[in-house]
Amino acid sequence: MRRGRSTAVLAMLIAGAIGVIASTQTWIDVTLDDGAQQTLAVPGADAVPVLTPLSLAALALGAALSIVGPVLRYVFGVLGILIAALVGIQTAQVLLATPVSATAATVTEATGISGTDAVASLVASLSLTPWPAVTLLAQVVLAAAAVFTLVTARRWVSGASRKYRTSAEAGGDAGRPHDAIDSWDDLSRGDDPTA
Known part of the structure; x- marks a missing residue:
């Protein structure tokens, strides 16, 4: 089942790459109530701090899945589900609730004011970009690839192919x-x- 392995590897690599790209993109535009109505762009890495490291881990899982044996396929499948769940839950919180805490690091860096209540009093409005939704979709793909790995890993061809x-x-x-x-x-x- 050579296509099964290729499908799982490709899906994990794509999901991890989208996560890494999304971590550098603007997720939330924050308008401050500071008299100047200053607008700040909050990148994905600030909105969801675990996004970059766990997306890199998903990329590594996808790459390693192409060469590992049967036991590690199951381990990597479980790890893929855990990564998708962690990033997916935090992304869904940003997408559905848009908490002020997701913008705190960017606002503190721009104004020097820290603390959740102080930052909340500075924020006049928040608007989301499409990147949280794209990231959540990538986590669904990662979870599906991980489940597919767990279901089909037993049937994957092991070792070097016959021509080698x-x-x-x-x-x-x-x-x-x-x-x-x-x-x-x-x-x-x-x-x-x-x-």
Whole structure:
């Protein structure tokens, strides 16, 4: 089931890449009630602090999933579900409730005022960009890829494909006469064909 592995790997890589890209994009536009009506752009990494590291972890899972054995496939599937759940829950909170705490780091950096109540008193309005929704969709894709991995991992082809195996590993051509090329192959494996 070579396509199963490719599908899971590709989906995890795409979800992780979208998460990394989203962490650098503006998620929330905050207008401050400071007399100047200053507008600040809150990036995804400030709105959801775990977004960047966990998206990088999803990328690493996707890349490693292409080469690991059967046991680690299940481990990576569970890790993928956990990453999708953590990022997805925090993204959904920003998307549905738009808490002032998601903007606190950016507002504090711009104004020097800290504390949730003080920041909340400065915020006149909040508006979301499409990036939280895109990120939430990417987490759904990551979770689906992880579940797909858990369901199909047992049927994935293990090890090197047949075209990269030697004839001895593949159990091939035992009835054919031993020729000069086979002697070179024996030498490559460390066997002495003259013995």
